[in-house]
Amino acid sequence: MKIxxxxxxxxxxxxxxxxxxxxxxxxxxxxxxIFGFDKKDLKILLIKRNFEPEKGKWSLIGGxxxxxxxxxxxxxxxLKTLTGLSDIYMEQLYTYSKVDRDPGQRxxxxxxYALIDVxxxxxxGIQIDSASWIELKKAPELIFDHDEMVQKxxxxxxxxxxxxxxxxxxxxxxxxxxxxxxxxxxxLDKKLDKRNFINKINSLxxxxxxxxxxxxxxxxxxxxxxxxxxxxxxKVEEHGFNFKI
Amino acid sequence: MKIxxxxxxxxxxxxxxxxxxxxxxxxxxxxxxIFGFDKKDLKILLIKRNFEPEKGKWSLIGGxxxxxxxxxxxxxxxLKTLTGLSDIYMEQLYTYSKVDRDPGQRxxxxxxYALIDVxxxxxxGIQIDSASWIELKKAPELIFDHDEMVQKxxxxxxxxxxxxxxxxxxxxxxxxxxxxxxxxxxxLDKKLDKRNFINKINSLxxxxxxxxxxxxxxxxxxxxxxxxxxxxxxKVEEHGFNFKI
DNA sequence: TTTTACAAGTGTTTTTTAAACACCATAAAT
DNA sequence: ATTTATGGTGTTTAAAAAACACTTGTAAAA
Numbered sequence: 447m448k449i450x451x452x453x454x455x456x457x458x459x460x461x462x463x464x465x466x467x468x469x470x471x472x473x474x475x476x477x478x479x480i481f482g483f484d485k486k487d488l489k490i491l492l493i494k495r496n497f498e499p500e501k502g503k504w505s506l507i508g509g510x511x512x513x514x515x516x517x518x519x520x521x522x523x524x525l526k527t528l529t530g531l532s533d534i535y536m537e538q539l540y541t542y543s544k545v546d547r548d549p550g551q552r553x554x555x556x557x558x559y560a561l562i563d564v565x566x567x568x569x570x571g572i573q574i575d576s577a578s579w580i581e582l583k584k585a586p587e588l589i590f591d592h593d594e595m596v597q598k599x600x601x602x603x604x605x606x607x608x609x610x611x612x613x614x615x616x617x618x619x620x621x622x623x624x625x626x627x628x629x630x631x632x633x634l635d636k637k638l639d640k641r642n643f644i645n646k647i648n649s650l651x652x653x654x655x656x657x658x659x660x661x662x663x664x665x666x667x668x669x670x671x672x673x674x675x676x677x678x679x680x681k682v683e684e685h686g687f688n689f690k691i
Numbered sequence: 692m693k694i695x696x697x698x699x700x701x702x703x704x705x706x707x708x709x710x711x712x713x714x715x716x717x718x719x720x721x722x723x724x725i726f727g728f729d730k731k732d733l734k735i736l737l738i739k740r741n742f743e744p745e746k747g748k749w750s751l752i753g754g755x756x757x758x759x760x761x762x763x764x765x766x767x768x769x770l771k772t773l774t775g776l777s778d779i780y781m782e783q784l785y786t787y788s789k790v791d792r793d794p795g796q797r798x799x800x801x802x803x804y805a806l807i808d809v810x811x812x813x814x815x816g817i818q819i820d821s822a823s824w825i826e827l828k829k830a831p832e833l834i835f836d837h838d839e840m841v842q843k844x845x846x847x848x849x850x851x852x853x854x855x856x857x858x859x860x861x862x863x864x865x866x867x868x869x870x871x872x873x874x875x876x877x878x879l880d881k882k883l884d885k886r887n888f889i890n891k892i893n894s895l896x897x898x899x900x901x902x903x904x905x906x907x908x909x910x911x912x913x914x915x916x917x918x919x920x921x922x923x924x925x926k927v928e929e930h931g932f933n934f935k936i
Numbered sequence: 937t938t939t940t941a942c943a944a945g946t947g948t949t950t951t952t953t954a955a956a957c958a959c960c961a962t963a964a965a966t
Numbered sequence: 967a968t969t970t971a972t973g974g975t976g977t978t979t980a981a982a983a984a985a986c987a988c989t990t991g992t993a994a995a996a
Contacts, residue, residue, distance in 0.1 A: 543762040664942060665991070940994085
């Protein structure tokens with residue numbers, strides 16, 4: 447790391463070992479937006495704070511970075527602590543640093559978002575009883591700058607889902623075309639044409655249609671599909687394929 | 692901020708004021724990729740370290756976050772210290788946190804990138820004499836994880852320039868169509884068709900063609916254009932216009 | 937058993953956007 | 967007057983996106 451203010455100090459290599467010590471240290475938090483998709487609705491997992499300040503208000507889950515881990519690891523740890531889940535899609539979003547964003551102490555927060563199939567997991571492992579899945583559109587006001595974080599996460603999810611096959615992370619392994627379309631309609635917050643959607647998905651040629659139907663959804667039943675990840679990755683590697691909806 | 696590991700502690704509001712103190716603090720660096728465009732080449736501003744460790748090696752510019760500023764302000768300060776320039780387009784890119792990324796001390800780096808019109812400014816203000824503009828394609832190996840940062844910045848610039856009018860930040864106020872095309876060819880690293888490019892740009896309808904020519908570039912001279920920022924913003928606001936090349 | 941209700945499934949046409957493509961204009965230098 | 971170097975300009979074709987409506991299968995109700 448280069449320290450402009452300390453150029454003259456830096457020139458003396460003897461001072462190298464302790465020349466970082468003049469600099470301010472800060473607390474580094476990791477906050478996490480957890481997206482879930484339940485039937486027709488995009489939801490986020492929120493907790494109601496049971497401690498001051500802002501006790502009783504809704505917030506994202508979070509934790510602090512520890513000395514012996516990197517941020518990705520911290521985000522995974524935070525998520526596991528809350529939900530008991532591992533192997534979840536997570537991605538770093540943005541770092542928030544307003545001086546007074548946390549009234550408790552100067553804290554910088556690195557924000558992550560995660561995509562979870564709500565129904566595939568039982569959440570017995572949830573260690574915070576005040577955690578709830580809340581419809582994105584009905585979400586309450588959140589503490590600090592967490593609303594801003596959620597807005598950015600939605601924008602990122604929207605862009606990313608259009609150009610990468612991350613939507614499947616929110617669905618069960620087997621899903622119907624209608625579920626997939628509902629998911630995209632929720633993410634994009636607009637209606638899509640059924641036939642155009644199916645044509646588009648089929649043209650991507652990365653789903654496998656099963657001989658199995660989901661009979662819970664209609665009298666006729668709807669065919670189930672799975673995302674063929676290996677086929678997708680092979681297409682990307684061999685032909686520079688671009689997933690684009 | 693919510694501290695999962697400390698839920699039981701947190702329930703006691705009396706401990707609130709010092710309950711952050713159990714957490715590790717870290718140094719937060721700000722590193723900056725400065726893009727410039729010079730005639731036909733995309734360049735980045737690099738410095739040769741004149742102090743240990745990694746003395747003599749090339750690196751991005753950077754500094755440390757101070758207690759009384761947020762990250763955007765720190766990035767602006769770092770840039771101004773190096774170049775003397777203000778009012779520069781800057782955007783946060785990503786936060787790097789590998790445990791051993793800086794051998795000096797555990798340091799997390801929040802990375803920014805900046806877009807500068809190389810020729811519009813004289814760099815007398817440069818306070819580091821070892822700073823140089825280096826062609827992106829000829830850039831040397833950089834210290835720590837700086838190469839990774841540059842790669843991510845290029846990817847971001849590529850995406851962003853295709854969907855937002857940020858390219859103009861790299862050009863003089865008045866520019867020729869060919870300059871604009873050269874810029875996009877540099878950013879995308881591929882040749883574009885001259886006529887298709889002009890048709891596309893004109894269809895966006897956000898440039899103003901001046902009655903003035905740049906005579907330095909050819910016998911015939913090339914018309915100069917300016918980006919009409921107000922028109923652009925009005926179109927975005929009133930018609931949900933999307934800049935897209 | 938027939939009817940009804942409900943969501944699933946399925947192709948074609950039209951419109952828009954992207955891509956391919958080649959020649960003339962200008963002015964300075966010789 | 968000729969050469970030279972770069973600027974400037976439209977049309978045609980191909981591909982992608984958007985608009986659009988009816989039939990099918992099944993279970994429950996009549």
